[in-house]
Amino acid sequence: EVQLLESGGNLVQPGGSLRLSCEASGFTFTNYGLSWVRQAPGKGLEWVSAMSGSGGVTHYADSVKGRFTFSRDNSKNTVYLQMSGLSPEDTALYYCAKATSYYGSGDDAFDIWGQGTMVVVSS
Amino acid sequence: QSVLTQPPSVSAAPGQTVTISCSGSSSNIGNNYVSWYQQVPGTAPKLLIYDNNKRPSGIPDRFSGSRSGTSATLGITGLQTGDEADYYCGTWESSLSAWVFGGGTRLTVL
Numbered sequence: 147e148v149q150l151l152e153s154g155g156n157l158v159q160p161g162g163s164l165r166l167s168c169e170a171s172g173f174t175f176t177n178y179g180l181s182w183v184r185q186a187p188g189k190g191l192e193w194v195s196a197m198s199g200s201g202g203v204t205h206y207a208d209s210v211k212g213r214f215t216f217s218r219d220n221s222k223n224t225v226y227l228q229m230s231g232l233s234p235e236d237t238a239l240y241y242c243a244k245a246t247s248y249y250g251s252g253d254d255a256f257d258i259w260g261q262g263t264m265v266v267v268s269s
Numbered sequence: 270q271s272v273l274t275q276p277p278s279v280s281a282a283p284g285q286t287v288t289i290s291c292s293g294s295s296s297n298i299g300n301n302y303v304s305w306y307q308q309v310p311g312t313a314p315k316l317l318i319y320d321n322n323k324r325p326s327g328i329p330d331r332f333s334g335s336r337s338g339t340s341a342t343l344g345i346t347g348l349q350t351g352d353e354a355d356y357y358c359g360t361w362e363s364s365l366s367a368w369v370f371g372g373g374t375r376l377t378v379l
Contacts, residue, residue, distance in 0.1 A: 208365070255304035
């Protein structure tokens with residue numbers, strides 16, 4: 147079964163840092179792009195960052211550029227989102243989503259989503 | 270304010286047909302494939318339509334998608350109470366090298 151399992155969400159103070167993880171199973175990890183998509187409480191979907199299958203191409207939303215870093219460990223079938231300079235506006239449920247192609251950008255879509263991990267930024 | 274514009278809500282009776290629009294521009298919908306996602310409250314989004322009008326396996330043919338110019342439409346026929354959910358359109362925004370989603374449409378089956 148194709149599956150994504152996020153972890154690492156927590157309560158963190160403004161200005162703090164946090165690292166989210168997303169472990170993949172059931173598909174050839176390096177063949178597909180992955181993205182992080184977040185959803186603030188009661189709000190819509192907001193894309194955060196995307197990475198190609200090999201990790202060679204990465205994109206970021208303007209709202210997180212310079213603060214968040216997307217990385218992957220192909221030996222562990224896991225991707226990470228390192229978040230720093232967190233603000234209350236970053237409070238959201240963070241989903242990991244699998245793209246239908248290698249690049250995870252352009253003419254693509256997200257066919258598998260994890261259950262999400264909650265990040266709360268508050269003092 | 271989302272790059273893609275969707276109506277906040279739509280409603281219809283069981284058995285009827287509903288359409289949800291998604292309006293964009295030449296730098297997103299006009300030149301990239303559109304996908305649609307269903308999100309039942311409290312659960313993760315689920316892919317309904319990809320490449321403008323293709324359905325993943327397991328998605329019933331009551332769900333359909335189309336694209337014309339810089340707009341896309343999701344159609345749902347034979348509405349069921351289980352279709353009550355939030356629906357989002359998404360596509361690639363070429364000018365930003367970023368994914369963009371519509372603000373979401375809440376479907377109520379009366």
